[in-house]
Amino acid sequence: MIWLDTVVQGVLLGGLYALFAAGLSLVFGIMRLVNLAHGDLIVASAFLILIVVETLGLNPFLAALVAAPALFALGWALQRFVLNRVLGKDILPPLLVTFGLSVALQNGMLELFSADSQRIAAGPLESASIDLGIVTVGTMPLLTFASAVLVIFLLNRLFYSTALGRAFRATSDDAVTASLMGINPKSVFAIATGLAMVIVTIAALYLGMRANFDPSVGPARLIYAFEAVIIGGLGSLWGTLIGGAIIGVAQTVGAQLNPEWQILAGHLAFLVVLILRPRGLFPRAVD
Amino acid sequence: MLETRGLTASYGQFKALFGIDMTVAAGECVAIIGANGAGKTTLLRSITGVLRNGPEMILHRGDPIGALSADRVMQRGIAMVPEGRRLFPSLSVEENLLIGGQVRRGSGHWSLDEIYRLFPILRERRHSPGTALSGGQQQMVAIGRALMSNPELLLCDEISLGLAPVVIRDIYAALPTIRASGAAVVLVEQDISRALSVADRVYCLMEGRVTLSARASEITREAIHAAYFGEAA
Ligand SMILES: Nc1ncnc2c1ncn2[C@@H]1O[C@H](COP(=O)(O)OP(=O)(O)O)[C@@H](O)[C@H]1O
Numbered sequence: 001m002i003w004l005d006t007v008v009q010g011v012l013l014g015g016l017y018a019l020f021a022a023g024l025s026l027v028f029g030i031m032r033l034v035n036l037a038h039g040d041l042i043v044a045s046a047f048l049i050l051i052v053v054e055t056l057g058l059n060p061f062l063a064a065l066v067a068a069p070a071l072f073a074l075g076w077a078l079q080r081f082v083l084n085r086v087l088g089k090d091i092l093p094p095l096l097v098t099f100g101l102s103v104a105l106q107n108g109m110l111e112l113f114s115a116d117s118q119r120i121a122a123g124p125l126e127s128a129s130i131d132l133g134i135v136t137v138g139t140m141p142l143l144t145f146a147s148a149v150l151v152i153f154l155l156n157r158l159f160y161s162t163a164l165g166r167a168f169r170a171t172s173d174d175a176v177t178a179s180l181m182g183i184n185p186k187s188v189f190a191i192a193t194g195l196a197m198v199i200v201t202i203a204a205l206y207l208g209m210r211a212n213f214d215p216s217v218g219p220a221r222l223i224y225a226f227e228a229v230i231i232g233g234l235g236s237l238w239g240t241l242i243g244g245a246i247i248g249v250a251q252t253v254g255a256q257l258n259p260e261w262q263i264l265a266g267h268l269a270f271l272v273v274l275i276l277r278p279r280g281l282f283p284r285a286v287d
Numbered sequence: 288m289l290e291t292r293g294l295t296a297s298y299g300q301f302k303a304l305f306g307i308d309m310t311v312a313a314g315e316c317v318a319i320i321g322a323n324g325a326g327k328t329t330l331l332r333s334i335t336g337v338l339r340n341g342p343e344m345i346l347h348r349g350d351p352i353g354a355l356s357a358d359r360v361m362q363r364g365i366a367m368v369p370e371g372r373r374l375f376p377s378l379s380v381e382e383n384l385l386i387g388g389q390v391r392r393g394s395g396h397w398s399l400d401e402i403y404r405l406f407p408i409l410r411e412r413r414h415s416p417g418t419a420l421s422g423g424q425q426q427m428v429a430i431g432r433a434l435m436s437n438p439e440l441l442l443c444d445e446i447s448l449g450l451a452p453v454v455i456r457d458i459y460a461a462l463p464t465i466r467a468s469g470a471a472v473v474l475v476e477q478d479i480s481r482a483l484s485v486a487d488r489v490y491c492l493m494e495g496r497v498t499l500s501a502r503a504s505e506i507t508r509e510a511i512h513a514a515y516f517g518e519a520a
């Protein structure tokens with residue numbers, strides 16, 4: 001029974017990693033851009049939610065709702081005015097720019113918020129749990145996982161059943177031909193990064209409510225997000241969820257064996273999948 | 288309706304077009320012929336804004352559009368069937384058609400139903416990935432995709448390239464309907480007799496220059512030969 005419990009906790013933890021990863025996966029899928037500042041943007045968004053909670057006295061979920069449009073606008077502007085200028089055949093310039101952004105964000109947050117660790121208070125929700133009969137799960141992990149499933153479901157609907165999603169896929173296939181359809185690839189990219197920042201807001205909400213965070217924790221979140229995306233197969237959103245779950249389960253099983261093995265087990269699972277399936281579990285047919 | 292004035296284009300140091308003067312009137316069908324590497328595709332890429340030029344080098348309804356981006360040019364009603372068809376592999380046949388009319392949906396004859404009436408096979412294959420179709424069917428999708436915006440000018444780059452003669456015949460059979468819908472058509476073709484049979488006027492390009500411009504009905508085999516291969520007529 002203890003193992004069933006461990007696996008369930010791991011899958012639910014995977015929901016958090018999938019939330020970290022979904023925005024990264026979206027942006028990579030559409031414009032082949034790896035945003036090295038993704039983890040730091042999650043942390044910065046957590047600080048923004050914290051500020052809204054503290055200044056307006058809102059519940060964290062409402063605070064995230066308030067922060068989301070501002071963060072959409074930030075993502076849109078970041079793409080429009082910075083990243084679009086460096087996107088091209090050469091993948092190095094955008095990598096360097098996002099690396100620079102990562103360093104700048106960490107230092108900026110250190111200036112503004114100090115190195116103290118923070119937490120978004122979620123009240124009774126923090127310790128609430130639900131008895132599912134065979135296992136008992138925390139309400140917060142369950143909510144995180146449900147949010148991840150919902151985010152990925154909605155992203156898939158957007159991708160495959162809307163005109164915007166069609167424009168995303170067409171631009172990702174062939175930006176020049178998309179422009180012959182009247183689509184402006186640069187504004188499509190800007191909308192995509194704006195959307196990724198909305199997902200980042202949701203990830204930040206759960207990051208901030210579930211654990212302490214400080215300006216330096218972004219890169220570690222980025223690693224989990226990377227691993228989830230790569231295990232799942234680049235560009236596959238459901239794959240990202242499964243990738244997150246695999247890392248989550250590896251971590252909880254590792255921790256069950258020996259508490260010091262938690263992080264290591266996650267990375268080992270990543271390496272094992274990479275050796276067995278170098279292109280991930282659900283690679284795209286065309287790339 | 289469309290006019291190029293001393294249009295030049297280059298790829299880095301390499302000059303591909305040296306001052307092209309060309310006009311297309313509303314509803315007209317103009318053929319552009321010329322050997323491989325003559326600059327035909329480059330000319331269409333310049334008109335559509337994939338390659339940027341001086342603003343005044345291309346006029347559309349009197350407005351300078353040479354420096355506009357491709358999406359802005361398309362939104363003015365200039366649609367392109369690109370060389371090699373270039374369907375979107377992630378999109379089904381129907382999605383490929385829909386995306387052609389997604390940003391600009393001019394008023395006019397063309398709708399999904401009308402495209403399927405023009406090319407009935409596409410209705411049967413509408414849920415297949417565009418790239419799973421035969422070359423001829425893909426060409427039909429590429430033409431339908433461009434028509435979905437109800438363009439006033441349709442630019443076609445070598446729509447018969449690599450297709451069997453019967454397939455080419457089927458595709459050309461659609462041209463009268465397309466012209467009847469009111470669109471002007473520019474046909475870039477290597478198949479000269481095919482082009483001459485449908486065009487009102489013909490331009491021949493050689494090494495980035497116009498070497499012949501004539502009414503299709505008045506042109507002679509000798510004149511084409513001279514313009515194509517650069518021999519004295
Ligand atoms: N992307 C490119 N880079 C460099 N040169 C090119 C490029 N595309 C075409 N060219 C050159 O420009 C000239 C005209 O090419 P193109 O317009 O494709 O001719 P056509 O369509 O008439 O066959 C050719 O000499 C070709 O080699």
Ligand SMILES: [Mg+2]
Binds near residue numbers: 327328329370444
């Ligand atoms: Mg060509």
